[in-house]
Amino acid sequence: MTADRVQLRDLLRGAMSTLPDFMTTQRGVWNMLRFKPQTRASIGQRFAWLAAHQPDAVALRFESQRWTYAEMNAWANRVAHLLMARGVGRGDAVALLFENRPEALVYALAIVKIGAIAAMLNPQQRGKVLAHSLGLTQARALIVGDECLPAIASLDRPTDPARIDWWDGEGDAPAGYAHLRADSAALPDFDPPQTADICLRDPCFYIFTSGTTGLPKASRMTHYRWMRSLAGVGQLAMRLRREDVLYCALPLYHNNALTVSWSAVLGAGCTLALGRKFSASRFWDEIRAVDATSFCYIGELCRYLLNQPAKDGDRQHHVRLIIGNGLRAELWDDFQQRFGIERICEFYGASEANLAFVNGFGLRRTAGFCPLPFSIVEFDAEHDAPRRDAQGFMTRVATGGVGLLITEVTERAPFDGYTDKKASEAKLLRDVFKAGDCWFNSGDLVRDQGYAHIQFVDRVGDTFRWKGENVATTEVEGVLNTFVGVDEAVVYGVEVPHADGRAGMAALTLSGHFDGAALAAHCCAQLPAYAVPLFVRLRGEQETTATFKFRKLELKQQGFDPAKVGEPLYVLRDRSVGYEPLDASLFEAIVRGAVRL
Numbered sequence: 261m262t263a264d265r266v267q268l269r270d271l272l273r274g275a276m277s278t279l280p281d282f283m284t285t286q287r288g289v290w291n292m293l294r295f296k297p298q299t300r301a302s303i304g305q306r307f308a309w310l311a312a313h314q315p316d317a318v319a320l321r322f323e324s325q326r327w328t329y330a331e332m333n334a335w336a337n338r339v340a341h342l343l344m345a346r347g348v349g350r351g352d353a354v355a356l357l358f359e360n361r362p363e364a365l366v367y368a369l370a371i372v373k374i375g376a377i378a379a380m381l382n383p384q385q386r387g388k389v390l391a392h393s394l395g396l397t398q399a400r401a402l403i404v405g406d407e408c409l410p411a412i413a414s415l416d417r418p419t420d421p422a423r424i425d426w427w428d429g430e431g432d433a434p435a436g437y438a439h440l441r442a443d444s445a446a447l448p449d450f451d452p453p454q455t456a457d458i459c460l461r462d463p464c465f466y467i468f469t470s471g472t473t474g475l476p477k478a479s480r481m482t483h484y485r486w487m488r489s490l491a492g493v494g495q496l497a498m499r500l501r502r503e504d505v506l507y508c509a510l511p512l513y514h515n516n517a518l519t520v521s522w523s524a525v526l527g528a529g530c531t532l533a534l535g536r537k538f539s540a541s542r543f544w545d546e547i548r549a550v551d552a553t554s555f556c557y558i559g560e561l562c563r564y565l566l567n568q569p570a571k572d573g574d575r576q577h578h579v580r581l582i583i584g585n586g587l588r589a590e591l592w593d594d595f596q597q598r599f600g601i602e603r604i605c606e607f608y609g610a611s612e613a614n615l616a617f618v619n620g621f622g623l624r625r626t627a628g629f630c631p632l633p634f635s636i637v638e639f640d641a642e643h644d645a646p647r648r649d650a651q652g653f654m655t656r657v658a659t660g661g662v663g664l665l666i667t668e669v670t671e672r673a674p675f676d677g678y679t680d681k682k683a684s685e686a687k688l689l690r691d692v693f694k695a696g697d698c699w700f701n702s703g704d705l706v707r708d709q710g711y712a713h714i715q716f717v718d719r720v721g722d723t724f725r726w727k728g729e730n731v732a733t734t735e736v737e738g739v740l741n742t743f744v745g746v747d748e749a750v751v752y753g754v755e756v757p758h759a760d761g762r763a764g765m766a767a768l769t770l771s772g773h774f775d776g777a778a779l780a781a782h783c784c785a786q787l788p789a790y791a792v793p794l795f796v797r798l799r800g801e802q803e804t805t806a807t808f809k810f811r812k813l814e815l816k817q818q819g820f821d822p823a824k825v826g827e828p829l830y831v832l833r834d835r836s837v838g839y840e841p842l843d844a845s846l847f848e849a850i851v852r853g854a855v856r857l
Contacts, residue, residue: 275621281499284528288495295487297461297674302483303526304373304455306490307333310529317502319525321533321550322362329529332366334449339370342444343401344452346424350375352400353466357381357408360536363428364512365522367403367440372464372483374454376400379466379478380513383407384788386414389475389735393468396478396679399423403440406430460484466679467515467611475735477683479612480676486519489616494524497605497620497628498583500554502529506583507552509535509543510561515611520583521556540564544577553578558728559586560760562595575600583607586728588760589625589715608716612687614675614700615667617714629712633668635699636661636708637692644721646689646701654692657708662717665706666692666699675700722812724753725761727790736764736793739786743779745772748802750810751793754819758853764793767815769802776830776839784835794857795820796839798828822847833857 278285295301307329310319315330327335348354354371356378358364371378379397381390383405390411394402402420404412406429419425419436427437465481494500508521512534525532533550538561547555561584581603587595596604608627609616619628637654638647646654646664657663666689669675677684689699703723707715719725722733733751740749748769753762768774776796783792797820803811818824820831822844830839831846833855849855 273621277622278499278620281501284495284499284501288491288497288499288527291491291495292488295460295484295491297459297482297484297671299460299484300457301460301487302372302455302458302462303464303486304369304451304458306487306526307336307369307373308451308455310526314502314529317529318531320362320365321505321531323536325362327362332369333451336366336369336373337449337451338444338447339367339440340373340452341447342440343370343376344374344454345447346401348374348376348400348424350454350458350462351377353377353379353397354401354403355379355381355394355397355399356403357383357411358403358405358428358512359383359407360509360512360534361405362534363405365532365534367428368465368512368518372458374452375458375462377463377466380468380518382468382476382511382513382788383411384790385476386411386788387416387786391415393476393478396468396476397466398679401426403428404437409434458483460487463676465518467518468513469611469730475732477612478679480678481515481519481611482676484674485614485676486523489519490523490527493520493583493605493607493616493618494527497607497618498524498554498581500524500528500530504528504530504553505533505550506530507533507535507547507550507555509538509546510556510558511537515609516556516558516584520607520609524583538564540568544571544573547577547579551578554581554583555579557582557584557587559584559588559591560728562587562591563758563760566591566595566598570598574598581605585609585627586716586725586760592625608704608706608714610702610704612676612678613667613702614669614673619713623713625715626709626713627706627716628714630667630714631712632673633670635666635668635693636663636706636714637666639664639705639720652691653694654689659708659710662705662707664720665702665704665714667702669698669700722752724764726753726763727761729788729790731764731791736766736783736787736791739783740766740768740779740793742786743782745770745774747771750802750812750815752812752816754795754816756794756857757851758856763795763857764791765795765797765815765820766793767797767799767802769799774798774828774830777837780832780835780838792832792835794832795842796830796832797825798830820847820850831857 311329311333319329319332320327368378401424403426425437426440427433428440433439460483463480464483466478468476508517510517583605603622607618617628617630636657640647689701692699705717736751737749750767754765756763829842831842
C-alpha cells in the first residue's frame with residue numbers, strides 16, 4: 261500500500277473514531293458556523309451560562325481545594341463589581357502578575373466579564389523587560405500576587421500614580437497597594453450587566469510574545485478567537501465530556517493554558533485542575549491525585565517525562581487524551597506507548613496567529629488540519645524571506661515539501677495584531693497570489709502533509725525556542741552588551757542532542773578578561789532562565805555582511821563543537837559556578853546525553 265493510501269486510510273479511521281462523540285462534534289460545527297465577530301457572546305457569558313445550568317459541577321481544582329461553577333462565578337462577580345466601582349470599564353486594561361494559582365484565573369474572568377482586557381504579565385520578567393511589557397498595556401489597574409512582589413521591586417518606578425494597584429495575599433497589603441480580597445469580600449455576586457453587551461470582536465486578553473524586535477509584544481486576543489478555540493479545538497478535536505478533568509501545569513500567561521485548556525473545559529462544562537508548576541518527578545502523582553482524564557503539554561514537558569526512570573505505575577492513570585504543541589516526531593510513539601495515551605491532539609498556533617491547526621482525528625506525528633484558507637510557500641533561507649517569482653507572486657510547495665506557513669486574513673479569520681501597529685503590519689504579507697490579497701506570516705517552516713494537514717519543522721529568523729519559550733536574540737544581545745568588557749555580542753540558537761528546540765549561544769568579542777562567573781551572574785539577573793545562553797564562544801572579530809549585519813549562518817552550523825569552532829568555548833552547566841571551558845571530552849558527554857543542560 262502506498263504512503264498516500266495509508267494516510268487516507270488513517271484519516272478515514274480517525275474520522276470514524278469521532279462517531280461516539282457525535283453530539284459534541286455537532287456542537288463544535290454549529291458554534292464554528294454561528295460564531296461571527298459581531299455575535300453578542302463572550303467568555304463571561306459562557307461561564308455565567310454554565311453557572312446557571314450546572315451550578316454544583318466542579319469548575320476548578322487546585323491542590324486540595326475545589327470550586328463549583330456557581331462559587332467561581334460569584335467570586336469573579338464580586339471582583340468585577342470592585343473593578344467597576346473603581347472606574348475600570350470596557351476597553352480598559354488590567355494587568356495581572358501572578359504565578360499559577362486560582363486567583364489569577366478568577367481575576368482574569370472578572371476582568372473580561374466587564375469588557376475590560378486582562379493583560380497576562382510573565383512573572384519571570386524583570387527590570388526593563390517587565391517595565392516594557394507593563395507599559396505596552398497602558399494598564400488602568402494592576403493586580404499583583406504576593407509571590408510576585410520581587411518582580412515589581414525590580415522596576416525603577418514600581419508605581420504609577422494614575423494606576424490603581426491592588427495586592428492579593430494574606431495579611432496586610434504592602435504600602436501603596438489596596439487589599440483586593442478585603443475590598444471585594446462584601447460586594448454583590450450577581451453577573452454584571454455589562455457582560456450581556458460584549459461582542460466576540462471585543463478584546464479580552466493581552467498575551468505577550470517575544471518577536472524579532474527583541475522585546476515582548478502584546479498580541480490582542482479577542483473573545484472571537486477564544487470562543488473559536490472552544491468550538492474548534494475543544495468541541496471538534498478534543499471532544500471532552502462533562503465528567504472529564506483536564507490537568508494543566510503550564511503558566512496561565514501562555515495561551516496553551518489560558519485559551520486552549522480553559523476554553524476546552526468551558527466548551528464541555530467539565531473541570532480544570534490547575535497545577536502550581538510543572539514537576540517531572542511529581543507529574544503522574546498529581547495526575548492521579550485529581551483523577552485527570554486529560555492534560556495540556558508542550559513538547560519539552562513530554563521529553564522531561566520520558567527522561568524519568570520507567571515505573572510500573574506509568575500507565576496507572578485515567579488519561580485518555582492530551583492536547584498541546586511541540587511533541588517531536590521522534591518522541592511521539594515512545595511517549596504514547598509508554599504512558600498508554602489513547603489520543604494525542606497536537607495543535608499548531610501562535611498568540612498572534614489568525615488560524616490554528618489541530619489533530620482532531622488522532623493521527624500520528626502531525627500538527628493537524630485547518631479548514632480555513634492557508635498556504636505553504638517556498639522560502640529563501642539565505643535572504644530570510646518568502647521567494648517571489650518574476651511577477652512578484654509567491655509559489656506554493658508541493659505535497660511533502662517544506663515551506664513558510666502563511667494564513668489568509670479574512671472576515672472569518674481576522675488578524676487582531678499587537679498593541680504596536682507597526683509590529684502588526686510587519687507580520688502581514690500583501691500581494692501574495694494576486695494583487696490586493698493579505699496573508700499572515702507565521703514565521704514558521706512546516707511540511708505539507710496533504711489533506712490540509714501540516715507538520716511543524718522549524719522557526720525562521722533569529723528567534724528560537726528553548727524550554728517551550730520563544731527567545732529573541734536582540735533581547736539577549738542587549739543584556740550581554742551591557743556587561744563590562746563585551747564589545748559585540750551575537751546570539752543564536754544551536755541544536756543540542758536529547759533536547760527540544762535550540763539552546764542559546766553567544767559569540768562575544770571582548771576588550772578585557774573573560775570572567776565566566778560574573779557574566780553568568782549578570783545574565784541570570786537580567787534575563788528569564790530560559791533566555792540565558794548556555795554556550796559562549798570568544799571571537800577576535802565578528803563577521804558581517806555588506807550591510808553590516810552579523811553573519812549567523814556559519815555560527816549556527818558550527819554550533820558548540822570544538823572540532824569545528826577552533827576558538828575558545830564555554831558552557832554553563834552550573835549557574836552558581838558560571839561559564840566553564842568546553843573541551844572535546846565535555847562536548848562528547850553532552851552529545852551522548854551523559855551531561856544534560
